[in-house]
Amino acid sequence: MSTTATIGQPTVTTLTRQEREVLFAVGCGLTDAEIACALALPEDAVDGHLTGILAKLELRDRAAAIVHAFDCGLVVPGRGPREAARPVPRTVIRRAGEPRVRISVLGPLQAWCEGQPVDLGHLRQQAVLAALALCPDRTVSQQELLDGVWGMEPPITKVVPVYIYRLRKVLRLENSADSVIQRDRCGYRLLPGAVEVDVARMEELVTAAGTAERAGELAEAVRVCAQALELFRGEPLAGLPGPFAELERLRLTERRIALVQRKLDWQLQLGRHSEAIAELRALAVAQPLNEPVAAMLMRALYRSGRQADALALFDRTRRHLADDLGVPPGRLLRQTHQMILRGCDAGLGLTPTAP
Incomplete structure (x- = not known):
């Protein structure tokens, strides 16, 4: 058998996406x-995929597979193996241009303007910016900011315009008199397209993970979801005052x-039980009354x-529920408890939950 692709030989179109x-x-x-x-993927799964690829494409060995990958155009000549750090276009989130300002709320509030960190000032001033960042694509009125940041104890002076003025100044774009905070007769909003908020990026990744699952x-869903979780840097909006920040x-x-x-859940469906146990255990300790988490850890x-x-674990969770909630x-x-007692492994399947 030739090591190169020939007329009539099966092509990569016969392969699954993961095999490609x-x-x-x-x-x-x-x-x-x-x-x-x-x-x-587990290393033995890679070996299994390669065995299937060789069979489907009627190739003799790994060397023949490498030649075939070039012959069919899957790998472009001149692209060395180490330059191809990501082996295949996968679920990629592309953005049309780098934003001028980045704001992170998935932890203590932080902002960068033109790549440089910004001093956002007083905590209530930061809370005003957080309210604008978490209300994208709409105008937030001054009354909304007063209610959201001060609640039932509004300031005596008109401090919102002062805070907005300071924020506009520190978030002014380089070589421009404009700021990313716009003002109109109804209130204030962030300039569309000029600001990236980490929450929006997180939701993009969550959507991509759901697409991969469907x-x-x-395995791709796990990878992308892990990227979304890496955006969290601690308690969201840590330390910011006001009912809006609290909610x-x-x-x-x-x-x-x-x-x-x-x-x-995805890791367990993939059979990565040992890999998931440590993270599940930490989550169960932090949330001892979370029954779905306890059930996942039991499985x-x-x-x-x-x-x-x-x-x-079932007994501990049962006691927590009885002592803390009386249920x-x-x-x-x-x-889950009954299935484990019966040794009914087939009944311990996992039901996906919507992201």
């Missing part, structure tokens, strides 16, 4: 270990917990051969 990704990486000269790291590519802090904290659960422990630990375990936790 593996073939691309093989063509770039990456080892199985490097491919496993790049594609977030395509059946859970957003709660919302974003719950959003993070939901994303962690989502990622761990992971059971499938890692730790049935006694899974049953002990028994819910249906999900009870079902």
Whole structure:
């Protein structure tokens, strides 16, 4: 059999997307270990994919696969294996131009203007900027800012225009008299397209993870979801005063917990039980009344051969629920407990939750 593609020989169109990704990486000269790291796959899964590729394409060995990857145009000649650090165009989020100002709320409020960190001043002044950043594409009235930042104790003086003036000054674009904060007769808003807020980036990545899940590519979904979670730098809007910041802090904290659960759910579906246990355990300690998290950890422990630990976790969670809330375990936790007692592994399937 020739090592090059010939007329009538099967083509890469017969491969699945993940098999094409593996073939691309093989063509770039990456080892199985490097491919496993790049594609977030177990190393034995990479070997299995390569075996399937050789069979489908009627190729003799890895060397033939490398030649075929070049012959069919999957790998471009002149692109060395180390230049191809990302083995295949995957779920990529592209933005049309770098924003002039970046604002991070997924932790203590921070901002950068033209790449330089900005001193945002007094905490209430920061809270005003946070309110604008979390109300994108709309004007926020002065009354909304007063209610959101000061609540039932509004300031005696007209301090909002003063804070806006200071923020406009520190967020003024280089070589321009304009600021990214615009004012109209209804209030204030951030200049569209000039500001990137990390929450928006996070939601882009979450959407991409959902797309990967629907395509059946859970490893990619885990990778992208992990990128979204890396944007969190601690407690969102840490230290900022006012009812608006408090509500957003709660919302974003719950959003993070939901994303962690989502990622761990995918990891368990991929069979990465041992990998997920440490993160699940930390989440269960932080949220001892979270029954879905307890159920996931019980499943992971059971499938890692730790049935006694899974049953002990049920007992601890049951006691927490009784002592703190005065309620028994819910249906999900009870079902998981019964299935583990019966050794009913098939009944411990995972039901995805929406991101």
